[in-house]
Amino acid sequence: MTSRRSRLAAASLLGVAALSGCAAEAEAPASGGPYEDGTYTAEGSYSTPETVETIEVSLTVADEVVTDVEVVGSPQRPESEQYQGQFIGGIAEEVVGVPLDEISVSRVAGSSLTSGGFMAAVEQIRADAAG
Numbered sequence: 001m002t003s004r005r006s007r008l009a010a011a012s013l014l015g016v017a018a019l020s021g022c023a024a025e026a027e028a029p030a031s032g033g034p035y036e037d038g039t040y041t042a043e044g045s046y047s048t049p050e051t052v053e054t055i056e057v058s059l060t061v062a063d064e065v066v067t068d069v070e071v072v073g074s075p076q077r078p079e080s081e082q083y084q085g086q087f088i089g090g091i092a093e094e095v096v097g098v099p100l101d102e103i104s105v106s107r108v109a110g111s112s113l114t115s116g117g118f119m120a121a122v123e124q125i126r127a128d129a130a131g
Helices: 002-027 078-095 113-129
Strands: 038-047 052-062 065-073
Touching: 038 113, 052 078, 052 113, 065 078, 078 113
Parallel strands: none
Antiparallel strands: 038 052, 052 065
């Protein structure tokens, strides 16, 4: 009985060791992760009560983390110019240093509609950076 238990215990340990090796291989990320390093640019549009506005978003990604952001507005109305300016002034604090997959903004510096255009551009950038 003791030798049978010993064999079962040894077989169990070998099975666990083999599975542990498989798990480590399965969890190892591909080199560079799902996003390629680089600078990506996309446009995002959003609706205001008066117009449809567009912004251009550029994100620089390194090791899947945003290292720089630039947003260029093209406001059609004075109110849009104000809100886009506030958004542009505050967006870096929200996204620089954040993994690309984790970016989610709904209001920046009092601007909520511009955030919708920004997030539309981020979705396109994620697709482009994924290769």
